[in-house]
Amino acid sequence: MVTLKEKNTQIASFTGKLLRNRFGKGPESVNVSLGERGIAIHIRNFISPVEQFLLDKEEEQSLRYTRELLMKSLLPELSAYLKAELAIETQEMYYDWGLHNASGMIVGLFELYSEKSEPYQGQKSVHDSVIKVSGLVQKEPVNIDSWWLNSKTLIVIREGILIILEKELLDMGYENILKSTKRKMEKRFLDQETDFTKVLNKTLSDIYVDWDFTRDRSVIAYTFQ
Numbered sequence: 001m002v003t004l005k006e007k008n009t010q011i012a013s014f015t016g017k018l019l020r021n022r023f024g025k026g027p028e029s030v031n032v033s034l035g036e037r038g039i040a041i042h043i044r045n046f047i048s049p050v051e052q053f054l055l056d057k058e059e060e061q062s063l064r065y066t067r068e069l070l071m072k073s074l075l076p077e078l079s080a081y082l083k084a085e086l087a088i089e090t091q092e093m094y095y096d097w098g099l100h101n102a103s104g105m106i107v108g109l110f111e112l113y114s115e116k117s118e119p120y121q122g123q124k125s126v127h128d129s130v131i132k133v134s135g136l137v138q139k140e141p142v143n144i145d146s147w148w149l150n151s152k153t154l155i156v157i158r159e160g161i162l163i164i165l166e167k168e169l170l171d172m173g174y175e176n177i178l179k180s181t182k183r184k185m186e187k188r189f190l191d192q193e194t195d196f197t198k199v200l201n202k203t204l205s206d207i208y209v210d211w212d213f214t215r216d217r218s219v220i221a222y223t224f225q
Contacts (some may be wrong), residue, residue, distance in 0.1 A: 007086055008032040014081055015041055015106070022070045023048050027104075033150045036110070037117070039088065040153050040221060043104040060099060064180055071095055079108065094210035094219040096183065105208040105221050107155065117147035122199040129193040130156055131218065137161050141218075152205075156220040159173050162213065169211050183209055190220065200224075 002010075012030040020026035028045030040169040049056070055061040075093045082088040090108035097104045124145060131140050142160025149155050169178050187207050194206045211218045 006154045010036055018074055019076060022074055033153055037106040037147060038110055040149050041106040045102050046104060047102040065176055069177055096208035096210045098206050107219050107221055119144050120148060125199040132187040133186060133193050134158060134161050136189055152224045154222040158218045160216055161218060162216050189196060
């Protein structure tokens, strides 16, 4: 029987190879956290020479667009591998990149995530701050839930946050522009609104945000030192 550590190693190795095949350069490290409700794959120091050139030329939008296209082909392959080789079935997959430090996060959700999580210390404060930011940027979520995937990764799920204007932009084909704009705004506000040292007794390291516009659902992954 494959142990949890062996599963994590296999997933990290496969993800590293996928990224190398798609982008021509692999990440420095891939860290996998597998829980009952989902999986998080944290990618560090990952940027190709061509992408670095785009960043140096202040072509961030072009870089993000290229990554969006490549990730859309990569995620189904990763999901199929998890199911076929390790019997891990993801219902939804999300991802985001922190270009300031060349890091990234892939989050896969299992069917179990739809069940309400067990409360943890500081959960109400986290939810209140996320609800406040959602209301500022678009609208307050219809549903919100969160749980610790491990001691350093907090997953937050929001549902029902799209406004009519955003839906119209999506119908007109502006998904990439909408995502990149919302990411910048939400990350800035999310970082400002919660004092994690006080609320969770932890130091925030990074914030990753992604959306499934079809489901009107969003995932936030907070990572801590």
